[in-house]
Amino acid sequence: MPTMKRDAIREFFRRLAEANPEPKTELEYGSAYQLLVAVVLSAQATDKGVNIATRKLFAAAPTPEEMVSLGEAGVTEYIKTIGLFRNKAKNVVALSRLLLERHGGEVPQQREALEALPGVGRKTANVVLNTVFRHPVMAVDTHIFRVANRTGLAPGKDVVAVEQALLKRVPKDYLLDAHHWLILHGRYVCVARKPLCGQCTVRDLCCFRDKTA
Template sequence: MAKQLDYHTIREIFTRFRDAEDAPKGELHHVNAYTLVVAVALSAQATDAGVNKATKALFKKADTPQKMLDLGEEQLIEHIKTIGLYRNKAKNVMKLSRILVEEYGGEVPNSRAALQSLPGVGRKTANVVLNMWWRHPAQAVDTHIFRVGNRTGIAPGKDVDAVERAIEDHIPADFQLHAHHWLILHGRYICVARKPKCGACLIRDLCPFEDKTL
């Protein structure tokens, strides 16, 4: 774990990220807040590309909680059976859809506590939805962000909660909205786990990682 970088270094890092892509977006396909919740819930231990492939036809049939209930669990399974843990995920999608219909009038709530009360929706999923749909500066820490935060010293922490707090505490406010997208994309495509692509890295000269690759 690298030491926490200073404010000026972090500002320079995110200035470079912004200059390269000023409005980064998540890669999960969705058409509304509900389909975003479902897509993020399905993405646990799965790739965004795999989820997008499975939900392409699904969301044409079921893009609201009521339509998902009408579709039924068995039909949902047929659409998502290429995704890991699909049976358990299908049960959670049906349960959360019923709760949204019965308790929220078919609308997705915009509070973290309400989102986390839904089956299959943890803090990370809630933060993704808050950030991507309602543009709250919420930080959804996944394995990529955890790795980048610790490797670079941008947001070091022993667990995902500590990394989330470090992002909130140390990344300047004007970068908070897009911070988690810049970090996740950097971790997914450049600062990868086994052999980071340091030669193509925008922040190579600012990063304290000792085992840089050529």
Template sequence: MHDDAIEPFFATLAAANPSPQTELEFTSVFELLCAVLLSAQATDAGVNKATKRLFALAPTPQRMLDLGLEQVTELIRTIGLFRTKAKNLVQTCRILVEQHGGAVPRSREALEALPGVGRKTANVVLNVAFGEPTMAVDTHIFRVANRTGLAPGKNPLAVELKLLERVPAKYAVDAHHWLILHGRYVCQARRPQCERCAVRRWCDTAASTMPAEG
């Protein structure tokens, strides 16, 4: 993607969805952290179904610890990898209580020190909860960034760093939401919906496969 295409690419996404939001449901920074931790290899809808029950009983780290591993495991058993995620969640809550006064830390280093929290999860929390212009590269963003030519890279970190370099500052906070939603609903893995894509004119792949627009 040419540099001069990036501004209209994001302007078009922004016009269609001025205030993009994560599709995970939460009412606090702690609940956001839990939801993102649970979302690996799971759909947002599946996570929301489980966390609705979980958060009703345990809306704080201490309440989660009070539930105990066995009950937390049972409450999230509909989510993939639920046993490992339950263990990580309980261990994370223990660290939050013992080392952070029950609050979710704002630094990347502290977030990534939590069990089950990697760079992508930390980026989501920093962005959604604290408004930082991070790029949480999931499978959708990785695909869209490479397919469009916006930020090609061989691994998520390479794509993340390229996005940080190329995305204009005024779009940086919301950029990862637009790219996720675009990948989830339009630029899909098996069959990209190029015929109804609003940004196809700036996409490297669509430009090579579709007739030029008049």
């Protein structure tokens, strides 16, 4: 697989930044805690579907204390339109309880502490660290994994390999927002089945051989 050259990578991100200077997550949240819960709920679900559920959930239980009080059955009622809702309700209540017991109800800024919470893996921890705390980390989901490999930006056999490659190859001045640019590009342009190459602003930089019209 061809790999994108350094000068092409810089231009790649320059164009994405020019088109969207302040990229943001599409998940709706009002606090670090709410983003953490929203990301946990977003596994195998769309951001749109999660937002529909969390608007009512966060109105009823905006804090860890209130989420624990709501309980698994209560949380389930709000999120039953989301895939894997029973297990997610269990994790949301459990992580809320641990935040209260271990961290004074605050979301920790350390990866190890985040990953010790129920339902929180490496990707979820990276999303929170980057989006809320502005750590220069890379949360690789299916969209970013596809874009990194298809374009030749940062090829890798698994998400950890792609994450490490991106951290090395993305220019430092673009790293803080790279996660959002890549996920949005993968969600709306470089889509899975038939990428919209004709609408792509970085088409000429991309190493993908089977470009669509």
